[in-house]
Amino acid sequence: MRSRILSLSLQIPRSSLPLTQTHTFSLSIPKTKTLPSLISFRHPFSHSTSASKTTNPSSYSSPLSQNDTALFIPPGIEPSDVTDSAILPCSNIVVGPYAGDAKVKEVEFIKSSARARDCPVDDRPEFAILGRSNVGKSSLINSLVRRKEIALTSKKPGKTQLINHFLVNKSWYLVDLPGYGFAKAPEAAKMDWSSFTKGYFLNRSTLVGVLLLIDASVPPQKIDLDCANWLGRNKIPITFVFTKCDKMKVTKGKRPDENIRDFQEFIRENYKQHPAWIMTSSVSGVGRDELLLHMSQLRNYWDQ
Ligand SMILES: Nc1nc2c(ncn2[C@@H]2O[C@H](COP(=O)(O)OP(=O)(O)OP(=O)(O)O)[C@@H](O)[C@H]2O)c(=O)[nH]1
Ligand SMILES: [Mg+2]
Numbered sequence: 001m002r003s004r005i006l007s008l009s010l011q012i013p014r015s016s017l018p019l020t021q022t023h024t025f026s027l028s029i030p031k032t033k034t035l036p037s038l039i040s041f042r043h044p045f046s047h048s049t050s051a052s053k054t055t056n057p058s059s060y061s062s063p064l065s066q067n068d069t070a071l072f073i074p075p076g077i078e079p080s081d082v083t084d085s086a087i088l089p090c091s092n093i094v095v096g097p098y099a100g101d102a103k104v105k106e107v108e109f110i111k112s113s114a115r116a117r118d119c120p121v122d123d124r125p126e127f128a129i130l131g132r133s134n135v136g137k138s139s140l141i142n143s144l145v146r147r148k149e150i151a152l153t154s155k156k157p158g159k160t161q162l163i164n165h166f167l168v169n170k171s172w173y174l175v176d177l178p179g180y181g182f183a184k185a186p187e188a189a190k191m192d193w194s195s196f197t198k199g200y201f202l203n204r205s206t207l208v209g210v211l212l213l214i215d216a217s218v219p220p221q222k223i224d225l226d227c228a229n230w231l232g233r234n235k236i237p238i239t240f241v242f243t244k245c246d247k248m249k250v251t252k253g254k255r256p257d258e259n260i261r262d263f264q265e266f267i268r269e270n271y272k273q274h275p276a277w278i279m280t281s282s283v284s285g286v287g288r289d290e291l292l293l294h295m296s297q298l299r300n301y302w303d304q
Helices: 050-054 137-145 193-201 222-235 256-268 288-302
Strands: 105-112 126-129 165-166 170-174 205-216 238-243 277-279
Touching: 105 238, 105 277, 126 137, 126 288, 137 165, 137 170, 137 205, 137 288, 205 222, 205 288, 222 238, 238 256, 256 277, 277 288
Parallel strands: 126 170, 126 205, 205 238, 238 277
Antiparallel strands: 105 165, 165 170
């Protein structure tokens, strides 16, 4: 029996979040849930710890204060057994017994699909990489698999326009997706998010989870919260992957760790249990190995 790790217990989203709103999120909410049946393990719980402070690399400060760090505790480990060393640096993720070999030995581009029904027919598990245009989805894939341009990147938003499947170690997929929220995209670069979500997220039975990328170099965006809430309502497991955490030199605005802390505040308002989150940079490689390890435990649990 394949099981997703559900890290969600969503409360009713607040209607008016005082967030930076740049675009209107256009995901439609389906009337019926077409997800395969899911087994929900005991939800991660809120657990106070100072671990994330002690394990963070010196260049970052913890995005959460000591008293409100909500850990993501995977199946197979009791909250009382969690030690500081089991928490991945720059994240709230506890490594449990399902974590396994996280090395990327080979990667192969399989195909680009314009529609969900054109995606590879396969029973191997996959992770979807989702986020606003230009947040760094394709760059993260290149960083995870240590290949410079297996996924094409660009300074201009709207580069990825198709669903791209990459097969890792012949055993699981990374799926690069077009970004949302790019209002100025040329017609050809815009995608129909409504049919996309129905077609892909709700029917892809091999989807282990979504890596929802959030740009840590800008303040929280309403469109990202809306997206997280939509996924939550549809019981699709999320890991928040904060990108561009190397951008520490800010002349105006806040630093990545401050933006992340602000984002967490909004998440806390909408979720009873905090989803998994991790800080990354495709430039410095921070968070790469840790994210791969986390994905290995989600995958192995799904595949048991
Ligand atoms: N400093 C920094 N820049 C990054 C990082 N990740 C991506 N970028 C830059 O952000 C820009 C967009 O990166 P992409 O990977 O193409 O973004 P995307 O989310 O795939 O964009 P779309 O395909 O348009 O949706 C590029 O100029 C990257 O070099 C990061 O971790 N740090
Ligand atoms: Mg891209």
